[in-house]
Amino acid sequence: MIHEIKNGYVKTETHNAVTTIEFFHPQSNSLPHRILEELVHAIHGAGNERDTRVIVLRSAGDKAFCAGASFDELSAITTKEEGLHFFTGFAHVINAMRKCPKFIIARIHGKCVGGGVGLAAAADYTIATEGADIKLSELAVGIGPFVVGPAVERKIGSAAFGHLAIDATMWRSADWAKRKGLYAELHSNATDMDESVSRLSYTLAHSSPDAMLEMKHMLWKGTEHWDQLLTERAAISGRLVLSTFSKNAIASFKAKKA
Known part of the structure; x- marks a missing residue:
């Protein structure tokens, strides 16, 4: 099943109990709100599908895995309500991945920025290539990694998360x-990478669904409050993106890309 979005899509395919969810956007697989919405629907759908035992999350192409938030949509935000609506999209995706009753394997074939790092962190098992460097660039445009922060911090610890969040213009290697x-x-x-994704997917597709569900609950213990937390964090980003600093930084970034 494919849900086409202006200049992009979210596609879902199921084979032998493995559901692959693929997203694409021509701007380095960035994430406009519609793609975020479709990812939530796809994750919920696969999680509730009896024929699905494991989910693989990937993006299309052979360059960037995900460039994070859509700068076109960021620059168009004019009110706190619009800002909250946009950043809540990231909150909903992370919470959908967290609450999904199936394990999610993330396939990371290239660089990750901002929300892309959040997707990699919210997956239960992430497999990458050596070119999959990461960066949390939010502070450089006047906001911060508030929504993806809990997922990233949970995976790499508070010190490493702080390093990423503070030095917002520095790429960290895939080895890091x-x-x-x-x-x-x-x-x-x-x-x-794909051989490893296939191997693990096959193994999990033939594992006990009940045991995997209990493991998922165990691994995500202590995150039950994230529905509220990530919404509160989205409100912070939604407010900060209206600042003059943020507007100027986003405009400057878009000018460089033009």
Whole structure:
């Protein structure tokens, strides 16, 4: 099943109890609100599908895995309510991944920025290639990684998360991400990565659904308050994105990309 969005899509396919959810946007797989909404629907749908035992989350192409928030939509926000609405989209995706009763494997084939790092962190098991460097660039545009922060901090710890959040213009290597725990595996090329994704998917597809569900509950223990927490964090981002600093920084970034 494919849900087309202006200049992008979210596609879902199920084979042999493995559901693959793929998203695409021509701006380096950035995440406008409609793609965030469709990701939530796809994750909920796969999580509730009896024929699905495990989910693989991936993006299309062979360059960036995800460039984070859509700068076109960020620049169009004019009120706190619009800001809350936009950033709540990221909250809903992370919470959908957290509450999904199936394990989610993230396939990270390229660089991750902002919300893309959040997706990698919210997955239950993340497999990447050596080119999958990461950056939390939010502070550089006048906001901060407030919504994705809990998921990233949970995976890599508060110190490493602080390093990423504070030095917002510095890329951290995929090896750094592996050593900090964001990536479970790191491969030298996409072929080896895909072989590992297939191996683990096959194994989980033949594992006990009840046991995996109990493991998921165990691994995410202590995050039950995230529905409220991430919404509160979205409100902070939604307010800060209206600042003159943020508006100027986003405009400058868009001008460089033009």
